[in-house]
Amino acid sequence: GSRAEMCGNGARCAARFAYLNKIAGTNMSFETDAGIVLAQVDNDLVKIKLTEPKDLKVGFTLDTDIGPITASSINTGVPHVVIPVDNIDDIEIIKLGRQIRYHGKFAPAGTNVNFYCPLNKNKIKIRTYERGVENETLACGTGAVASALVYANKTKVKSPVSVMTKSGGWLSVYFESKTDVFNNIYLKGDARVIYKGEMSKDAINYTSVENFTKGN
Template sequence: MTGLQFYKMSGSGNDFIIADNRDGKIAKDDMPGLAKALCARKISIGADGLVLVENSDQCDFKWQFYNSDGSEAEMCGNASRCVARFAYLNKIAGEKMTFETLAGVIHAEVLGETVKAGLTDPTDVKYFYALDVDGTTCNVTSMNTGVPHVVLLVGNIEKPDVEELGRKIRYHEAFAPAGTNVNFVEFRRGELAVRTYERGVEGETLACGTGAVAAALARVAADAALSPVKVLTRSGGYLYVHYKRVPGGYGNIFLEGDANIIYTGEIGPDALKLAQKK
């Protein structure tokens, strides 16, 4: 892995390390430890996740995606937009592309510095039901938008203790054993604001694409918000959730937003020493 080239990219504040692994230089068994080492903030590159691009027999490419704690995730909306732009800039795919994830085949289109990526249709959808959290009843919505999410409506986005309450819901027995991501959502005129406790990062992140989709669909169910739904992330950037009504619910989901290149570099030997210790 010495000399491995990488891009550091950010999608609305969700940041990722992305590298080309089509030559198979990084073995599957080494990926969790590498993700933990490289994503560690202050002592390494630092990121919410690691994305490795690999060859695919059916699509332009497939990805291996790992959270910063080394856990493998089925899907990540903001990472899907970043990896699409990475693939386009590195001539791995054209402006329109498909790639494999554990959640299924993703379609994406690069639109300059922004990317529009299709997500899998939501499953396991339950709108506005009571969830007991340590004796307090919370009115929540839950669904899987590639990964599991809970949406909790709040009157003021600044008030909830995202770390404490988010952790309790993330590990709630109702969502065991896999756990869930937790989104605190304030409905506003013409938009909604979201703060997310992310499973795998185990804390609040500046944005979550699949969480934005879950929040947007909760808004649609509540007051029939029109597509695209405008979502304000914690970073101050916006994501746009496109949807269509389909039999039994909502589908044809697309997530649109920025996919910024922060810097490019080469992984140094000391970072690899950290990886060997993880």
């Protein structure tokens, strides 16, 4: 991967890590390349306030190998394209996602690509092809926010919107809206400690792979 301006799920994990390691209290703020993010930790649930979304564009056409696609885009800290589909499980997400990620319309930086389908009025299911990872991921926080906001813009549903990710987990997106402007955006979901590890000083002291392979 490579450095990104912002990662929604990474921000939530960082907040819980900071709290568990007594770096910060239950309420904190930290800086990202996209701006200041606020976080609130409640046991394993973490709620973050994202920077204000920008560059909302709705209902434009993208030419792809499978024909023209109607899409929308929004920047929720990083750029996202959002595409509604009828059957999300049948999408060839690697092929189509990669093509849109590198589409000339979004050059040179590229974009993340999200597909969503409604489950009911305030619930959607998404799949995300992530720029940098260059593959589908199990969840994308900023992608969940982007999809929820585009869906809300289209259907005029009220906050919050619940988002099911590829992993089967749920994220909640809270927002305020007026016409086509969204603000006070929050992302909430669990952030669990999976394992703890420790890197030895011997590993840190290797100055390069070349020295390692030479046995220095």
